[in-house]
Amino acid sequence: MTAHFTSPAFKENAHQALHDPALQRALGNVESGFIAKRRKAADKLPEFEALRDSARDIKNHTLAHLDLYLEAYEAKVTAAGGHVHFAPTAEDASKIVTDICRRIGARTVAKGKSMISEEIELNAHLEAAGVKPIETDLGEYIIQLRGERPSHIVAPVIHLNRDQIESDFRRVHSDLPAERDLHAPESLLAEARGVLRQKFLAADVGITGANFLVAETGTSIIVTNEGNGDLSQTLPRVHIVLASIEKLVPTLEDASQMLRVLARSATGQEISVYTTFSTGPRRPGDVDGPEEYHVVLLDNGRSAMLGGEFREMLRCIRCAACMNHCPVYHAVGGHAYGWVYPGPMGSVLSPSLIGVDKAGHLPNASTFCGRCESVCPVRIPLPKLMRHWREREFERHLSPATVRSGLKLWGFFARRPRLYRLATRAGMGALALLGRGKGRFRTLPFAGGWTATRDFAAPEGGTFQAQWAARKERA
């Protein structure tokens, strides 16, 4: 099974998104829901900027010694009675998980929120193996009901409005009284809780992602606001942690530093409601916990990034601040990006994971406004990394022919100042004459993307350089 994506159709996806009134209404929540809260949380903590430096340094250090920390982590997990499985590809990771489920005869799996599970399309693999995955995060649960994908890495259903979710619940929870009141968001949460609680108890396997893996102790850490992660990992017989290799941090102290920037950057909370640590299976004398504890460590192209120009992307802690602050994301939402990771972080990561030939639009669909970099808790230079993708595309002749030929023509003149002055003087003179009456154009050849919706100012006439030279001569 290969990855399913629509990234090559980014423009068409964006067009649809821009003409979807319900989506546009929902996207208003991104701006109102995240930006001011992050600002407030950051302003309240005098050392927030220093913490961002420290978070960046912790990640850089870990990545520089990732082989050592992975080995140390594996040794600690094993010592605690758990099992670590390395998965080079998405396919491998899904197979490891489904094999465990098959071996113990699992019928249902309770899942905490995991973007890695989305990346490897685990649910489809589980279903093909006859195992029923049940998403327990409210957002992921709704996504599953609708047969959709998350449109945001922290808030999976940010593209939906409350009334859409209410009608999904009425459709799927048809055994509940039809006249029940589901107007308040809390009532939706309560209903999902009630439905899910029974499923937790019946699940044979619990699968969670990980926000951090601690090499010092062999611990995996998840943060949630619903507590579903705790239930997913403590109630079933088997707990599988699904994480990518760059989630490692050296020590618990490092993890606590990372947690301080994560919640503030993601939701503006000082700390998430639940921060859950798990280390190995249930020990003798423990009152709860799984009998088996597995960690599936996914590579899927990441170790190849370690030695190259996209290495800094591996610092990402999936807080989503970049997309929350991105004007392009605000305009088109997450699904338009066409794969698991939307927004600026996805525009850098997706080409690494599914190929720039397929995800090539994403690093181009940015104004380079730099707002993403300005809020990134681990200071990833996202515009610079997107630009590196554009360089790769240019080198491999993947950029659109119109862009290439336009650049070539412009570059020809720009490299020849004398010719440039002659040509631009003549060209701008002609355009100025054409535009003189109105002062602007409603259509222009080769600039239809602009003039379809915006006027284009006509040149005043006479270039600055020519006018300046003339004035100096007169003086």
Next chain:
Amino acid sequence: MSAASAPPRPRVGLFATCLVDLIRPSIGFAAAKLIEQAGCEVVVPPQTCCGQPAFNNGDRATARDLALQAIDAFQGVDYVVAPSGSCAGQLKKHVPELFEGEPDLSRRADAFAAKVFELVTFLVDVRGMTSVPARFDGVVTYHDSCAGLRELGVKAQPRRLLESVQGLTIAEMRDPDVCCGFGGTFAVKYGEISDAIVAKKTDNVMAAGAGTLLAGDLGCLMNMAGKLQRQGRPVRVRHVAEVLAGMGEEPAIGEPTRGE
């Protein structure tokens, strides 16, 4: 103070930027006037483009050629000043990136970059200008263009000088620091998305209730002016240098030039 002890007038190379050179030369003259008011001599070496369109479209070879061309052209000046945060950002922040790992060129690029300033920050931060002898009767709102704001820290300086303009009132819009959707070639390559972003911006401009919209980058200004005009909205759009130089009576961006 005798002439002999007067501090030498710094020689400033004005990097007009291609858009100003081609579309709106009056911004170049406004910039020159302001730089002279700040006690400097202005020269305009032969120039084309800072190379940003090539750099941002992945064509490093062309970007390097144009960077070297600019470095050579502006060799004899004390400062290089551009009426654009975006082009100044390219010259100051990105040109050195193009020569990393090449000691000789890198040294030249770094020395060049150190001389480069965006116009208004040059006036305020380098030359210590605190006011301008200009008059503009009206309410203006100011858009913070992205590269100037985030690469060069242009934020307080233009507002400070605008406050000194007689007759002028600043009415801040909502989210003045959010991108207008221009993004260079992005505005054409992804025109539909660019348009959605600028539509939010023009709504915010209208809500501010100002008669004039100002910013420090002609690309952003043309984008916002083009949208306002297509929407039939009566806000006039100008480069901040025009108002600071007392040239705010000329036709605004996208308005017909006066008959000659």
